[in-house]
Each structure stands twice: as structure tokens, then as C-alpha cells.
Amino acid sequence: MAAPKFTPVAPTDSPRAYGSPDHVPDSWSPDRPGEIDGFQPRGALLGAQGPDQGFAIKIARSLRPQLRLGDGENVDDVIRGCLGVALRRASMFSRAPVVHDLTIAFTVWGYFDDEPPTELVDIRMPLFEGLRHVGHHYTEARKVADQVPVETLQMTPAQVQQAYPGDWRSLLGL
Structure with missing residues (x-):
């Protein structure tokens, strides 16, 4: 390595050079018990x-004031149920969640609507009830996330907003 001219160096010192170590370890391979070989299991x-995926919680909190809930609905249940839908959409595109994932999730379930269809409210209330209790309702939260078909998750937020009022049943695969 070169040194500045003002650095005192004896003219008889020999310059340093790279020397390889005596032992070179083998290359690393995923052989630990928890390692996944290939893609995530399905x-x-x-x-x-x-x-x-945790970033979706921050986005959901920012959208919380815009949510329109019916009588007897809990905002934490709604967020927990729609998080699954949003995370499913984000993972389809192999990326972290963005605001559009949550916008689509809340829209298809009618939570941005001041007056959602009565039939939709009757369907969503028992599905979302109690989801805020994280450790106890994983299966129920998965049902909410899996209810929304892949075709809906592939739509843009504008397409979902355009289809929602008149065709909410097809958005939910009903």
C-alpha cells in the first residue's frame, strides 16, 4: 500500500505484500436444520x-382513521383480518407490503364505504369477530385471507374501487 511522501519510512524496509493463509476453509452450504432448500413451502x-411484512402494520395504522365500521365491529379485528389479505397480495409480487395492498384489502371487505351492502356486513361480521386475539384465531384469520381470490389480488386498486360497489361478490369469490 502506498504511503504519503511525508510518512517517515526507512529506505531499507521491505514493502508488505499479501500472503494467503495456511488453511482455506470449505465453501458454506445450507446444512443447518432450519434452512429451507429452495423456495418457501406452500x-x-x-x-x-x-x-x-411487519411494515404492513404501520401502513394499517395510518389508514385506521379512514375505516368505517358497523355496530359491533372492532377496528383491531378488521386490521388483523385485512393484514392477511394485504400480505398475501404483497407476497404474490415478491415484495414488501405497500399501501395499495391494504387499500385493496379494506376495499373488498367494504371498510372504506360509509354504507356497505347489508349482505356484505352480515358475511364479514362473524368472519372478523375476535381476530385481534393473535394467538387464538390463526385459522380464522387465514379463512379471511384465503376468501379473496387470486384474480382480485392481481387487480390494481383503481380496478377494485371501480368494481366494488356493484360487483363486491366476485371480488370476494362468492
Whole structure:
């Protein structure tokens, strides 16, 4: 390595050079028990894995004032149920969640609507009830997330907003 001219160096010092170590370790391979070989597993109740999924909670909190709930509905139940839908959509595109994922989730379930269809409210109330209790209702939260078909999750937020009032049943696969 070169040194500045003002650094005192004896002219008889030999310059340093790189020397390789005596032992070179083998290359690393995923052989630990928890390592996944290949892609994430898919199956019943395994969810939809993706990067930085916790960011969806921050986005949901920012949308909380815009949610329109009916009598007897709990905002934490609603957020928990729609988080699954949003995370499923984000993982389909192999990315972290964005505001559009949550916008679509809240829209298809009618939570941005001041007066959602009565039939939709009758369907969603028992589905979302109690989901805020995280450790106890995983299966029920998965049902909410899996209710929304892939075709709906592939739509843009504008397409979902356009289809919602008149065709909410097809958005939910009913």
C-alpha cells in the first residue's frame, strides 16, 4: 500500500505484500436444520411469506382513521383480518407490503364505504369477530385471507374501487 511522501519510512524496509493463509476453509452450504432448500413451502395454513411484512402494520395504522365500521365491529379485528389479505397480495409480487395492498384489502371487505351492502356486513361480521386475539384465531384469520381470490389480488386498486360497489361478490369469490 502506498504511503504519503511525508510518512517517515526507512529506505531499507521491505514493502508488505499479501500472503494467503495456511488453511482455506470449505465453501458454506445450507446444512443447518432450519434452512429451507429452495423456495418457501406452500400448503394449508402456511400463510404467504414475504419480505418486511411487519411494515404492513404501520401502513394499517395510518389508514385506521379512514375505516368505517358497523355496530359491533372492532377496528383491531378488521386490521388483523385485512393484514392477511394485504400480505398475501404483497407476497404474490415478491415484495414488501405497500399501501395499495391494504387499500385493496379494506376495499373488498367494504371498510372504506360509509354504507356497505347489508349482505356484505352480515358475511364479514362473524368472519372478523375476535381476530385481534393473535394467538387464538390463526385459522380464522387465514379463512379471511384465503376468501379473496387470486384474480382480485392481481387487480390494481383503481380496478377494485371501480368494481366494488356493484360487483363486491366476485371480488370476494362468492
